[in-house]
Amino acid sequence: MTKKTRRIDYWRDPEAPKPTSRKASASVFVQDERGRVLMLRRTDNDLWTIPTGGVRKGETVAEAGVRECREETGLDIEVTGLVGVFSSPDHVIVYMHGKKVDEVRQPINLCLRGRIVGGEIQPEPTEAQEVRWVEPEKLSGYNIHPAIRLRIEHGLHGTDPYIG
Template sequence: MTVAAAGVRECKEETGLDIEIVGLVGVFSTPDHVIVYMKGSEVDEVRQPINVCLWAHVVGGEIRPEPAEAQEVRWVAAEKLAGYGIHPAIRLRIDCGLAGGSPHIG
């Protein structure tokens, strides 16, 4: 499966939206962004993700969260993002996407 096809699939799974990939925002690997998955009170898995973030246009579907993937899905205006508790690693991805320009590599 291509990166673009995976992006289309993941967007559909998590948001209900059908998208067309139109570009690359960047590749992000933030060493201090570590995700710990628990199984009860025990650590099950620890990951340091590497994310490929893509530009896309919505071409169909309806906004609906998939309970196993996302609790809520909604559009948020860029000027209102400061009111959300967004992890700095995720905020970097959003900011790079909003800024446009050359893809981020880091």
């Protein structure tokens, strides 16, 4: 039996472990025709997030965003723009199997804008406990990591891509 991966996110925490890697990831900020935000609850830390995942060798950032959205939510998107580049050293992620630390990552995330072009909500059980559309005014009631909340805020209110 394989042990489940656990993820611990740190934000502006002086006690956070020092990063051992720096990797690119893609996330997608998607709203429906009513302005609701596509959200999912992660299986590895129980936090709410937008579709997000690592960029694999041989794929573009846009391809990674499309793939991750499909894998995590069952929905197909097309990329329509850039929310921003989020690379703050304030965000550190620890990945663990059992009590063993596998990696301490400082992410570089490219958050893309996307729109639904097909599929239906069907969470992948290893990726998402649930997927739902959330009205922006109700996001404050969700347990969302500050680094993800920053992406969402720029997706909702930013006019130019965020670079930080």
